Amino acid sequence: RCAELQIQLTEAVSGLAGQKELVAKLEHDLSTIQALSAVHRPDAEGAAIPSLEKIPEPIKEATALFYGHPPSPSAPFPEGQVDSLLSIISSQRERFRARNQELEGENRMMQHTVHALQSELDNLRADNIKLYEKIKFLQSYPGRGSSRDDTELRYSSQYEERLDPFSSFSRKERQRKYLSLSPWDKATLSMGRLILSNKTARTVAFFYTLLLHCLVFLVLYKTAWSESVGRDCAAFCAKKWV
Incomplete structure (x- = not known):
């Protein structure tokens, strides 16, 4: 269960990162269009608009599909289409922002769930060690069998380490001392x-x-x-x- 939640958390984080990148790209395109809309245009009717040629191709294609005709790279955009495109991009940005907030909330909930499961796992491990202590106490009476299964053997080492908290530290210190010796000293x-x-x-x-x-x-x-x-x-x- 903890591993599944960890995988879901990783997927949610990666999705959130992708959404943030997409929102940043949309905001950049929106700022580009707003800068182009502020440029002075000629007053002559039917004159070309050279500043609209700097609009990114994906935005041109989206606008062309929105108005129901195939994209034409040489045809200029009417001024009304730019305003409609701004409203479309703004609404899309708001949707992505709401989705990002939702993913962040799910991410926080998953992290809280992972912490809760980890604490529950630690409590279960401590309870199992206590149960093994009781089993060992019962096995100390005469007439009890000495056979052990894998579960008892696994918790036996944890029980012994719990009785002697300095054993693991001593083993680590001995290993560190051994690694610091010269080759002839090791031999x-x-x-x-x-x-x-x-x-x-x-x-x-x-x-x-x-x-x-x-x-x-x-x-x-x-x-x-x-x-x-x-x-x-x-x-x-x-x-x-x-």
Whole structure:
């Protein structure tokens, strides 16, 4: 229902914008005709009216159809037709203005309806969370089944977030911190998470670290023993041959 009202609201807004553009165009044409009607015309009977040639073609066609003869681009307009055309355009402008006011009223009503439906949806969501809380309370008694449907699973997450209002904020902060890390820091963090989350990985990492330490100790011991043997041999040779 809310989506349908939103679509109708969008269509009404687009229609209102089109009507406003059409009214602006009609007002522009009307101002052009009023400016042309104020131009001085020759007094000679049957003289041409050069200023009427500037009237837009759509207005000429509308006037020609109104008087029942096909439009002629070369024929001049009688002076009485311009006055009749002004009254037609003025009445049409008033109709479009009334229609625009009607569309604006419908737009306001639809916005009010959308806000009311949104508040009703929020209230229904809160009521559903309360109902899930009661269902969970009843399931805590022995002998109740533990099976859940999709509706309970959907409201379960909302219920948990409601119990802990800082959980979503903490997740967002952790995500922001993770995105600000350098690539090698991300690789180290991912490897650490992988090792800590798997028992086999933790065992392998423990023995691998122990083996590396034993190897380092053996190398250091062999190096120290070799140097000690070398010094002892040098001292023995020095005592024997001196």
